[in-house]
Amino acid sequence: MKTSVHYQKWQVSPLGDDEKLPKLGIIADDLTGAGDAGVQFRKAGLLTTVLIDEGSAELALRRSNVVVLNTDSRHLVAERAYTAAYRAARLLAEHGVDYIYKKVDSTLRGNIGAEIDGVMCALGASICVLAPAFPANGRTTVDGCLLVHGVPLDQSEAGTDILLPAVSPAVDEVIQRQSHRKTARISLGKVRSGVNTLAREFLSLASQGAEIIVPDAVDQRDLGTIADAAVVVGPGCIMAGSAGLAAELPRSLDISGSPPPSGAASVGRGILVVVGSATRTSAEQVAAAIRDPHVFSIALSPLELFLEDRSSEYLTRAERAAREALASGHDVMVSIDRSRSPNGEGREARHARPLFSESAHIRDALACVARAAVASGMVAGIIVTGGDTAVAVCRALGAIGLDLDRELLPGIPRGRIVGGVADGMLIVTKAGSFGGTEALTIALDHLRLARTRG
Secondary structure: OOOOOOOOOOOOOOOOOHHHOOOEEEEEOOHHHHHHHHHHHHOOOOOEEEEOOHHHHHHHHHHOOEEEEEOOOOOOOHHHHHHHHHHHHHHHHHOOOOEEEEEOOOOOOOOHHHHHHHHHHHHOOOEEEEEOOEHHHOEEEEOOEEEEOOEEHHHOHHHHOOOOOOOOOEHHHHHHOOOOOOEEEEOHHHHOOOHHHHHHHHHHHHHOOOOEEEEOEOOHHHHHHHHHHHHHHOOOEEEEEOHHHHOOHHHHOOOOOOOOOOOOOOOOOEEEEEEOOOOHHHHHHHHHHOOOOOEEEEEEOHHHHOOOOOHHHHHHHHHHHHHHHHHOOOEEEEEEOHHHOOOOOHHHHHHHHHHHHOHHHHHHHHHHHHHHHHHOOOEEEEEEEOHHHHHHHHHHOOOOEEEEEEEEEOOEEEEEEEOOOOOOOEEEEEOOOOOOOOHHHHHHHHHHHHHHOO
16 A cells, blocks of 8 residues: 655644644665755754664654654665665655655765665655755756766766766666666756746656656755745655755745754863765865864774784774873874775775775774773764764764754754763764865864853
């Protein structure tokens, strides 16, 4: 039996009146993506909770307007990713969620076609409007192709991603590798012809058999038009896309709540930064942040982590170094030694290349150092870069989710950890390719300021 989920207009009461809260669901394939989409709803005053996995969904839906489920499926095979997305959509629908949004990566990583299929099947949707553009972070769609700061996706840094390199900028080609649904493109000119005209174009393409429709978008206004047109189409039409399109949903669905509260970190403690992403952007951000003499850098060697006779001792030394640096009043940056990464140079870099395929081992090591640092009682707040790393850190701390409260930079949210040994601690999550060179520095300064207000 298919479950039909569709939008409606809400008159939202103040947060806390549980019987009248709107219920929205977001399905994301990694934790940083869950956060960057979810925070768009928190900015509209909607209490938003990101869950590490679906186990706590029922409880979260009782207390939050918006629940973001992380299926952690970006690196799964397509069949398993389809199942994860299908289950998440069914779970949300069966708990009375009024609208479900499928978050996709703004550089098209992961099982986008399979997961959209899963959500559409679970909800009985006939059309999916897919807009992966995120102009605030340089992602635009032109003639059906995704550009990153004006460069075709496969020629950008995304084309050299260690685990999931982009092979085509054409959004419909990426979808059709995993889905048999018919796709269609809509030009920028038609998007800019107006909401009602665009809605009619959606319906016209659907009448010709199109099920996944990819409209162009080069600025935020284009995404607003796309969201409005999808809402006009009504039941049977779902939306999928980046945090850029998600940002338009509160307005398009006519929902809002109370302003986010201010928050403070613990006084007199350090900030812990954990960077698991191997992108060039992340490396530049780390290099900028550790120029600050108050930041103590621990760069873990992937070679040492994979030497069985030395890895345990090596990790113990790293944990001790983190605790000692925090005790001396420093903030701590834990990252991977880029000089030994696949993008590095020399013999050690060449030997390190196959090791990076074992990314789970590396992120688990990062999570161990984070857990030891938090256990010292000297951490006031955490910044994590990389979706897989963020999940590993949260699980190591026993967290079940994050309550989002604001957006520091486009697609870079702040929230508080829910559950575990760090319950209530401020956390900033960031996708590896998001933000400029100073992004980590800005996040650090922000948490330092929050700490002084504690």
